[in-house]
Structure formats: structure tokens, C-alpha cells
Amino acid sequence: MLRLRLLTWDVKDTLLRLRRPVAESYAAAARAHGVRARPEALGRAFREAYGAQSRRYPNYGSGRGLSSRQWWVEVVKQTFRLAGVHEDGILTLMAEELYCDFCSARNWEVLPGAGETLSRCRRRGFRMGVVSNFDKRLENILSQCNLRHHFEFVLTSEAAGFAKPDARIFEAALRLGGVPPEQAAHVGDDYTRDYRAARAAGMHGFLLRAAGQGEEPAVPPEHVLPTLSHLLALIEKG
Incomplete structure (x- = not known):
């Protein structure tokens, strides 16, 4: 022993x-704000945005002057931009909401x-x-x-x-x-x-x-x- x-x-x-893929959660958040974005496009965009942010600011920007909240908000916004959503006000709102949503058992x-x-x-x-x-x-x-x-x-x-x-x-x-x-x-x-x-x-x-x-x-x-x-x-x- x-x-x-x-x-x-x-x-x-x-x-x-996760209860469902990230892309499905992002697509649902977009629908709630009247924005159309396909889960397949969001999935590809998320992988690209997450990878680029991780390389540029490893470990949630630890030691680089970023909070993890700022780090994730930028990942979410960039995911939607790459999927064709560009309205800044909506992007910020969705990013903040998703950051909070992923903190819960939902x-x-x-x-x-x-x-x-x-x-x-x-x-x-x-x-x-x-x-x-x-x-x-x-x-x-x-x-x-x-x-x-x-x-x-x-x-x-x-x-x-x-x-x-x-x-x-x-x-x-x-x-x-x-x-x-x-x-x-x-x-x-x-x-x-x-x-x-x-x-x-x-x-x-x-x-x-x-x-x-x-x-x-x-x-x-x-x-x-x-x-x-x-x-x-x-x-x-x-």
C-alpha cells in the first residue's frame, strides 16, 4: 500500500x-441579444481566440498586468469578432455576462x-x-x-x-x-x-x-x- x-x-x-460545448453557450448568449452566430463558426473562432490569447498572455495574463476577468472578456469579444459580430456595445455586454455565467453550476x-x-x-x-x-x-x-x-x-x-x-x-x-x-x-x-x-x-x-x-x-x-x-x-x- x-x-x-x-x-x-x-x-x-x-x-x-462543461454541461454543453462552449460554442453552444456563446450562441445562446448571442440569441438572447438578438445576434445570430452559428455554433460551428463560434467553436472555430473560440479555439483561435483562446490560443492566441494564451500565447500572448499565458496563465490568464498573470504577471502581465491583466486580471483574469479582463483576459476572458477579451477572449469572448475576439471570438465573436472572428465569427462576424462587431457591435462593440453588445460584445462587451455578452462578454461580461458569459464570464459570470461560467462561474456557476448552470x-x-x-x-x-x-x-x-x-x-x-x-x-x-x-x-x-x-x-x-x-x-x-x-x-x-x-x-x-x-x-x-x-x-x-x-x-x-x-x-x-x-x-x-x-x-x-x-x-x-x-x-x-x-x-x-x-x-x-x-x-x-x-x-x-x-x-x-x-x-x-x-x-x-x-x-x-x-x-x-x-x-x-x-x-x-x-x-x-x-x-x-x-x-x-x-x-x-x-
Whole structure:
């Protein structure tokens, strides 16, 4: 059995997922303001706008004089511009509304087995925290989805100033948890940002990977979670 005291968790697509694609939410916001924009065009535009903003101002503009709210408002406005919507007043209104909408449980749902797995881990006495490439809205989203109470701390990349796979965000989490890396494990769905990055920081790692997803290199089967409910059995076997 692994001698673990701390479990850290990724959030998006590990514990929570969007209820519907971003493009559908954006199209619905546009319709509410009498603006026509096709979800397919918005989807392509969002990927382009998000990618460009991430390259220009990594980690929500942390350290570059931007707030994450300003960062996201610009992504939303640029998404609509690329999809052919150019009325500035409407763009600002929709961007502010969407920023707030994505802070609520209206847009997020708990993945199957997540709540039960977190409860079981707490009952086993594990200390728990979140390590997520997310902005400051995450605390509120977790509260609205009734998951916040499971965690001693929620460490976002915006708050830390570093984004996964940078080892410094995991080192900050270990300081918050008060344990050495060999007594901690990170659970997430991304091979590079979650599994490999946590292991590079000296932690254990578990990779959530549903059946049929692509095989990643160098992940022993005892580190792969077909579902979250497999976690405790793997820890006890390890």
C-alpha cells in the first residue's frame, strides 16, 4: 500500500465537465441579444481566440498586468469578432455576462463517481487539495457544485503564478499540504500537465483515462484510472 497523506486533484474533465460545448453557450448568449452566430463558426473562432490569447498572455495574463476577468472578456469579444459580430456595445455586454455565467453550476456538472470518490478518500483520512490551471472563479464553481468542502485548499494557476506542468505549482501545493512529495499523489486526466508533471515534482500520479482513449507512453497500468472509483483500490495495491 502506498504511504500517502495528501491527494491533489485536477478539476476540468477530472471532477467537473462543461454541461454543453462552449460554442453552444456563446450562441445562446448571442440569441438572447438578438445576434445570430452559428455554433460551428463560434467553436472555430473560440479555439483561435483562446490560443492566441494564451500565447500572448499565458496563465490568464498573470504577471502581465491583466486580471483574469479582463483576459476572458477579451477572449469572448475576439471570438465573436472572428465569427462576424462587431457591435462593440453588445460584445462587451455578452462578454461580461458569459464570464459570470461560467462561474456557476448552470454551466458545470460533476462527473460520475467524483463526489462519492472524494467522500471515500476523506473518510480514509487523506488530506486533499486542488491543483488546477484555472482562474479565481474556481472556488465559487466548486462551492456551487457542492465539492469545495472536500478540499483543504484550492490552488489555481492564477493564484500560484505558475501553470501546470511547471513543477512550482506542485511544490506550492506540497507546502500548503505540509507533506513531502513522496507522501502525495496527484489525480488528473492530462498526461503531460497532470501525470508526468506531478511525477517530475517527486509525487505519485494517477491518470484518469476512459476506455478507448489514446495510449500514452510510459504509464504503468497501476497508475491508470478507467474511472475515479478505481482510485482507492489502486492506492491500496500500490
